[in-house]
Amino acid sequence: xxxxxxxxxxxxxxxxxxxxxxxxxxxxxxxxxxxxxxxxxxxxxxxxxxxxxxxxxxxxxxxxxxxxxxxxxxxxxxxxxxxxxxxxxxxxxxxxxxxxxxxxxxxxxxxxxxxxxxxxxxxxxxxxxxxxxxxxxxxxxxxxxxxxxxxxxxxxxxxxxxxxxxxxxxxxxxxxxxxxxxxxxxxxxxxxxxxxxxxxxxxxxxxxxxxxxxxxxxxxxxxxxxxxxxxxxxxxxxxxxxxxxxxxxxxxxxxxxxxxxxxxxxxxxxxxxxxxxxxxxxxxxxxxxxxxxxxxxxxxxxxxxxxxxxxxxxxxxxxxxxxxxxxxxxxxxxxxxxxxxxxxxxxxxxxxxxxxxxxxxxxxxxxxxxxxxxxxxxxxxxxxxxxxxxxxxxxxxxxxxxxxxxxxxxxxxxxxxxxxxxxxxxxxxxxxxxxxxxxxxxxxxxxxxxxxxxxxxxxxxxxxxxxxxxxxxxxxxxxxxxxxxxxxxxxxxxxxxxxxxxxxxxxxxxxxxxxxxxxxxxxxxxxxxxxxxxxxxxxxxxxxxxxxxxxxxxxxxxxxxxxxxxxxxxxxxxxxxxxxxxxxxxxxxxxxxxxxxxxxxxxxxxxxxxxxxxxxxxxxxxxxxxxxxxxxxxxxxxxxxxxxxxxxxxxxxxxxxxxxxxxxxxxxxxxxxxxxxxxxxxxxxxxxxxxxxxxxxxxxxxxxxxxxxxxxxxxxxxxxxxxxxxxxxxxxxxxxxxxxxxxxxxxxxxxxxxxxxxxxxxxxxxxxxxxxxxxxxxxxxxxxxxxxxxxxxxxxxxxxxxxx
Amino acid sequence: xxxxxxxxxxxxxxxxxxxxxxxxxxxxxxxxxxxxxxxxxxxxxxxxxxxxxxxxxxxxxxxxxxxxxxxxxxxxxxxxxxxxxxxxxxxxxxxxxxxxxxxxxxxxxxxxxxxxxxxxx
Numbered sequence: 001x002x003x004x005x006x007x008x009x010x011x012x013x014x015x016x017x018x019x020x021x022x023x024x025x026x027x028x029x030x031x032x033x034x035x036x037x038x039x040x041x042x043x044x045x046x047x048x049x050x051x052x053x054x055x056x057x058x059x060x061x062x063x064x065x066x067x068x069x070x071x072x073x074x075x076x077x078x079x080x081x082x083x084x085x086x087x088x089x090x091x092x093x094x095x096x097x098x099x100x101x102x103x104x105x106x107x108x109x110x111x112x113x114x115x116x117x118x119x120x121x122x123x124x125x126x127x128x129x130x131x132x133x134x135x136x137x138x139x140x141x142x143x144x145x146x147x148x149x150x151x152x153x154x155x156x157x158x159x160x161x162x163x164x165x166x167x168x169x170x171x172x173x174x175x176x177x178x179x180x181x182x183x184x185x186x187x188x189x190x191x192x193x194x195x196x197x198x199x200x201x202x203x204x205x206x207x208x209x210x211x212x213x214x215x216x217x218x219x220x221x222x223x224x225x226x227x228x229x230x231x232x233x234x235x236x237x238x239x240x241x242x243x244x245x246x247x248x249x250x251x252x253x254x255x256x257x258x259x260x261x262x263x264x265x266x267x268x269x270x271x272x273x274x275x276x277x278x279x280x281x282x283x284x285x286x287x288x289x290x291x292x293x294x295x296x297x298x299x300x301x302x303x304x305x306x307x308x309x310x311x312x313x314x315x316x317x318x319x320x321x322x323x324x325x326x327x328x329x330x331x332x333x334x335x336x337x338x339x340x341x342x343x344x345x346x347x348x349x350x351x352x353x354x355x356x357x358x359x360x361x362x363x364x365x366x367x368x369x370x371x372x373x374x375x376x377x378x379x380x381x382x383x384x385x386x387x388x389x390x391x392x393x394x395x396x397x398x399x400x401x402x403x404x405x406x407x408x409x410x411x412x413x414x415x416x417x418x419x420x421x422x423x424x425x426x427x428x429x430x431x432x433x434x435x436x437x438x439x440x441x442x443x444x445x446x447x448x449x450x451x452x453x454x455x456x457x458x459x460x461x462x463x464x465x466x467x468x469x470x471x472x473x474x475x476x477x478x479x480x481x482x483x484x485x486x487x488x489x490x491x492x493x494x495x496x497x498x499x500x501x502x503x504x505x506x507x508x509x510x511x512x513x514x515x516x517x518x519x520x521x522x523x524x525x526x527x528x529x530x531x532x533x534x535x536x537x538x539x540x541x542x543x544x545x546x547x548x549x550x551x552x553x554x555x556x557x558x559x560x561x562x563x564x565x566x567x568x569x570x571x572x573x574x575x576x577x578x579x580x581x582x583x584x585x586x587x588x589x590x591x592x593x594x595x596x597x598x599x600x601x602x603x604x605x606x607x608x609x610x611x612x613x614x615x616x617x618x619x620x621x622x623x624x625x626x627x628x629x630x631x632x633x634x635x636x637x638x639x640x641x642x643x644x645x646x647x648x649x650x651x652x653x654x655x656x657x658x659x660x661x662x663x664x665x666x667x668x669x670x671x672x673x674x675x676x677x678x679x680x681x682x683x684x685x686x687x688x689x690x691x692x693x694x695x696x697x698x699x700x701x702x703x704x705x706x707x708x709x710x711x712x713x714x715x716x717x718x719x720x721x722x723x724x725x726x727x728x729x730x731x732x733x734x735x736x737x738x739x740x741x742x743x744x745x746x747x748x749x750x751x752x753x754x755x756x757x758x759x760x761x762x763x764x765x766x767x768x769x770x771x772x773x774x775x776x777x778x779x780x781x782x783x784x785x786x787x788x789x790x791x792x793x794x795x796x797x798x799x800x801x802x803x804x
Numbered sequence: 805x806x807x808x809x810x811x812x813x814x815x816x817x818x819x820x821x822x823x824x825x826x827x828x829x830x831x832x833x834x835x836x837x838x839x840x841x842x843x844x845x846x847x848x849x850x851x852x853x854x855x856x857x858x859x860x861x862x863x864x865x866x867x868x869x870x871x872x873x874x875x876x877x878x879x880x881x882x883x884x885x886x887x888x889x890x891x892x893x894x895x896x897x898x899x900x901x902x903x904x905x906x907x908x909x910x911x912x913x914x915x916x917x918x919x920x921x922x923x924x925x
Contacts, residue, residue: 286858286887290814293909297820300912304824323816
């Protein structure tokens with residue numbers, strides 16, 4: 001099936017032109033036709049005239065001839081007239097001429113007159129014959145009878161006349177016919193001509209009107225859309241180019257309309273966010289003032305009381321003071337929460353990821369919350385569906401999050417059950433935590449606002465249950481920062497369940513732009529560290545020492561501080577050398593971790609300043625860099641070198657060595673009894689190290705259990721394989737089979753050699769002579785933990801014990 | 805004895821103000837929300853009302869408007885207690901019909917002065 005082509009403008013125009021050209025051709029043809037007919041008329045006319053002329057001539061000739069014959073006849077009767085030969089010849093030739101003349105009529109004969117003509121011919125033939133015989137027999141007097149000739153003559157004349165008349169009639173008839181034809185073709189020509197003009201004009205007009213109308217519609221549509229009515233669709237009435245254009249216009253206006261809608265939406269969102277912010281501020285203002293009001297008010301009252309009465313009603317006073325205290329605490333919690341939220345909002349909340357066991361943390365929290373749960377007569381239960389893999393995420397936030405949820409559950413439940421169900425979805429690699437309680441639950445409308453800031457279930461909640469109304473919104477934000485999701489289901493009086501999904505691997509760190517404020521920098525404190533979550537911040541007495549971190553990169557600074565905190569140090573920080581030097585002077589830290597790559601004053605300059613200044617030159621400086629600039633560093637006065645990226649173990653080792661507070665400790669020597677060992681023991685004792693010795697695996701374990709050593713030396717004559725075994729055991733790998741590697745004597749003790757926990761103390765493999773490179777390699781220890789020691793070579797040991 | 809109705813939903817605030825005002829010789833009655841306030845005013849009209857604006861059920865502004873709409877309480881002196889500190893809060897309180905307002909934390913001497921002002925006017 002051939003589908004009809006679209007009636008496009010092009011097609012219309014083409015058809016119009018073809019039609020016009022066709023008609024034009026037709027006009028031309030008909031004109032040709034009438035032209036031909038006119039010519040025929042002309043011919044006809046000529047024909048008639050010629051025929052007439054010829055007839056007249058013949059008549060004349062005939063008459064003349066007859067006259068001549070009569071004359072001759074008369075002459076003959078009267079006298080003796082003889083014709084000369086020439087006269088006869090002339091006479092005969094005249095006859096011939098006449099005949100010829102009559103024959104000349106032939107072409108002018110019409111179909112209708114042909115019979116007449118033939119009659120004429122035959123009539124004349126007889127006459128001719130008579131006259132001929134007359135001439136020929138003239139001299140002999142043998143002429144035909146004159147009366148016969150006369151009769152023949154009259155007949156011929158009659159025939160000629162008849163012929164003439166018929167000819168005229170025929171000519172007239174033909175003229176009339178032709179005239180009719182001509183008139184007819186003329187009419188046709190004119191008609192076609194007029195028709196062509198009319199058609200051309202109409203087609204032109206229609207085409208103009210059509211395109212005009214379509215374009216006008218398009219124009220109006222465009223104007224209307226341009227005027228703002230983006231939803232208007234120009235009606236598509238034509239299936240042609242203009243239609244296509246209209247469709248394109250409509251599509252464009254649709255796109256515009258969508259874009260506008262999106263912009264409008266964004267604006268509304270922005271407006272709403274703005275309104276939310278304003279609302280939040282208003283709420284916050286109210287919330288903060290309320291406890292302050294109590295604090296100020298009650299304090300004033302107590303003062304008034306005391307001034308006026310000069311004595312206090314103790315009971316009332318205690319009550320009032322308790323109110324002041326609780327208001328203060330509430331205010332503190334509020335401020336902390338608001339700061340958390342503000343930090344999250346401004347993108348300054350960092351996520352510090354590490355690997356941890358979430359179930360462990362939950363169990364810890366459960367024991368923390370046990371007394372509170374008991375107070376509400378609530379049962380606290382943990383269920384896990386399977387072994388939950390460790391999470392690589394922010395443990396601190398995790399703790400804060402669950403503490404909040406558990407605290408809420410305990411708060412809103414009495415005489416009920418609080419269940420924490422943990423499962424793991426291996427497909428999506430998410431750990432799923434459900435915290436359910438059988439408490440007062442929430443209505444659907446309360447549910448919709450559960451995560452909003454400052455919105456508690458209802459206005460009486462804070463009165464009855466306390467809380468800031470911010471906890472859950474902080475929780476939600478935290479969960480999102482941790483790349484998880486949080487949801488809640490609840491039914492009034494039936495209880496509530498919070499469900500949290502956390503990936504077991506957190507991706508890219510979000511909100512890493514944590515630039516501490518100037519004030520924070522001044523204090524050298526890191527206010528970005530969690531302060532209310534239960535992670536212990538090391539206290540002054542417990543700390544192993546105070547370490548100043550000077551590093552311009554906030555991330556690595558944070559990392560180091562966390563490492564330090566974990567290792568039991570108090571961390572101070574500075575983001576550039578100038579600040580670092582100032583803090584070092586002021587705070588007198590025990591150790592300094594200095595990054596070499598810093599803008600403005602660089603690490604090297606800082607190092608030299610620190611080592612020159614009398615107030616800081618005694619503080620050991622540990623250089624940090626990605627490049628190996630150890631020697632240069634040591635030459636310039638640095639105490640140690642810590643390559644980047646930081647190895648926590650390494651750092652701990654170095655810190656332990658260098659920390660003046662922590663220099664003395666206990667050392668464990670795992671070596672056979674030899675002169676060298678004795679020597680080593682002496683050296684250590686000189687430096688006030690407490691020493692323990694061990695010669696077998698079993699003994700090692702025993703010693704370690706007795707007192708955890710701060711430093712371990714292995715070797716000094718021990719067989720190489722034994723050393724490897726011991727190293728393996730110390731690093732926590734099970735050796736599996738019962739081992740008996742007492743080197744000196746073979747006892748029957750077979751002990752499964754495992755430690756309960758891997759050793760964190762630094763281990764040094766010590767030998768009398770330096771080990772070969774392959775042996776060193778197999779030990780899998782950093783190069784500076786493999787040292788040689790004998791009575792002539794004590795430098796490595798000294799360095800370790802920081803005698804320099 | 806001047807009778808003041810204190811409309812305040814926060815227990816501690818109520819306790820504080822009640823005790824301090826009572827010590828200054830006023831008789832204090834209290835209500836915890838707008839609706840309760842209207843009931844108590846209808847029952848026994850106080851000489852002055854101290855109204856917190858953020859109340860449950862019926863908030864302070866609405867309660868104020870209600871009181872002003874009622875010819876019996878049209879000219880009842882009302883001092884608004886607001887915790888917000890923005891300028892529009894003053895406008896809002898006055899628009900609702902309050903005679904005066906004070907922000908929290910309450911400056912007690914100032915409050916006494918305002919009460920005195922309204923009662924002697």
